[in-house]
Amino acid sequence: MTADSVWITGIGACSALGPDAASFADALAQGRSGIALQPGDPARGVPPFAAAAVTLPLGQDMPPAQRNLHDRHSLMALHAAHEAWTQSGLPAASPVPERSAVAWGTGLGGSNALQQSYGEHLTKETPRIHPYTVVRVMSNSAASHLAMKYGLKASMLAISNACASSAQAIGEALMLLRHGRADMALVGGSEAMLNPGSVAAWQAMGVMAPPDPDDPPRSCRPFDDGRRGLVLGEGAAALVLETASHARARGASALAVLAGYGHSVDAVHLSRPDADGQERALRAALADAGIEPARVGYVNAHGTATDVGDAVEAESLARVFGVRGVPVSATKALHGHLIGAGGALELVACVQALQRRALPPNAHVRDSTLEAQVDLIRASRAFDPAQAMVSNSFAFGGSNVSLVIHAG
CATH class of the missing domain: 3.40.47.10 (Thiolase/Chalcone synthase)
Structure with a gap:
């Protein structure tokens, strides 16, 4: 087991509050909400709902054939990871691939890809399932894309543990580094489930807050006596973890210690x-x-x-x-x-x-x-x-x- 502390050397975010970690933090400080009224899908019995949707164009720098391999949550993962990786000061690919890991969390993974394939199958005159449905839906799809992009060959952890998924992925990566199984790890999580199927399921469960009729951005009120349930959001966040010795050797500094x-x-x-x-x-x-x-x-x-x-x-x-x-x-x-x-x-x-x-x-x-x-x-x-x-x-x-x- 290594005695090194574990540093966070880069962070990235993609959310309804903005395209990066700085705009995200600015919005939190200002109390600016990214929640808005969404139209729902009356044809499928999904009434309007409040949610925090990402409006950033995704995957625009990819050729269509390559973009076609990604679910929406994987594209968000790549966006957030690029910011974190760049901030860490690492080269385009890991300099020590066999000592570099990825640990990523998601709840429903490629639910948008699944919705799309079911929709095409049920509504088109000639039923067809998208040929990349399986690789877009699988829970380790985002982690796989990140491993390939950055050359992360030490270990892949794909955690799907509901609302604790990405936090657990981060914690398990901390243990990997402490136990000497890797010197660095790209960690985080991504989620994109604002599609009719998953929204209808959450609504049926009775835990989603109805839109505030006077002010939809205020629909989510944690700890307030008038709270009425959760509001779904989508997005991704990434962090680069390194052992202190590895970071120091390449001249990097710590944004924080994951302790x-x-x-x-x-x-x-x-x-x-x-x-x-x-x-x-x-x-x-x-x-x-x-x-x-x-x-x-x-x-x-x-x-x-x-x-x-x-x-x-x-x-x-x-x-x-x-x-x-x-x-x-x-x-x-x-x-x-x-x-x-x-x-x-x-x-x-x-x-x-x-x-x-x-x-x-x-x-x-x-x-x-x-x-x-x-x-x-x-x-x-x-x-x-x-x-x-x-x-x-x-x-x-x-x-x-x-x-x-x-x-x-």
């Missing part, structure tokens, strides 16, 4: 969260990082804006950090819930907050009884770089992941 990873399983219910499981993940992450709860100066909450979910998370945070013991915000209010990619995007938000020494506010909170338990950030606050940050990702199926970062 701790905690993972637990509720084993209680498919969709109902459990405070005991969340508490175990939080305490495991802090123990892994070797820090006490008092040293944490910010938590990016999972905060989906479901009635039960926010209440259970408030309880687990109060157990670990004490009542109102740590500043908390849930950035999903602005970028929506990216499901499998959410953990990676929210870790990028933490890295940006650490770099800027300013914490993003919890948008759209009017009244909150949960504020008696957690210290909700109502306006941007300064951050002490001597403190650490935690990012929570809690998933359907009962999987809980907490990640800890601090300054290098």
